[in-house]
Amino acid sequence: MTSVAQDSDVHITYEDQQKINRFARCNARHGDTKEELKLKENDLQNLQDAEDEMMIALDSDEKVPFMVGEVFIMKSQDESQEAINAQREALQEEISNLNGRAGELQDTMTQLKGDLYAKFGNNINLEPEED
Template sequence: MAAMTSMARDSDVHITYDDQQKINRFARCNARHGDVKEELKFKENDLKNLQDAEDEMMMTLDSDEKVPFMVGEVFIMKTQDEAQEAIGSQREGLQDDISNLNTRASELQDTMTQLKGDLYAKFGNNINLEPEEE
């Protein structure tokens, strides 16, 4: 019976408006963090594809040969030097995007860690903020 009373008291934790705001903020940060991580994967894949394309172009083509280069939905012919320059500028843009996404993911993770600490301190085992295993 004493165990029942202890469990009842543990489950009767009062949730204030500020607590609910922290829970909501954690949920928003967690969702954004997932979105940022997914976008980061796509950008890193694009960067790898650019590197592979550049390597392939340098190995298989003569320096005076023109290569098709995709701009939007259209291919245009560029010299190998022009294509390398365009790939280089795209690579720089992707690296900047990846850096910004990593910074954003880190900021979100820091915010979530702080909120987790606050919420676990108040609610203990009555709240679960850990990611689900897939």
């Protein structure tokens, strides 16, 4: 991911190494944030699917099992709807925060990338590896 060609005569200062290390840390955090974002978006979709299934399958006075932690409790459809809405709002807030964090990390990486490429040119590779 982050490498500087060894055969160049470009001197790497302590400050340059700090920038390279900071870029690597930001890149790792950015990847972790993106993974967590995918999980939260998947959870949000699962809530939507559960809500849709509940609306289709049940009468309004029928109780449904609702998972709280590791146990299921019986709730009315209205209570379940309220709980789903509360979970949805919490997930949307978490997703918004994660998107903000990912944007901040991306901005930092873009700045560091510009600084490092300006000094090292093609002697440094800061591009993500293709899987």
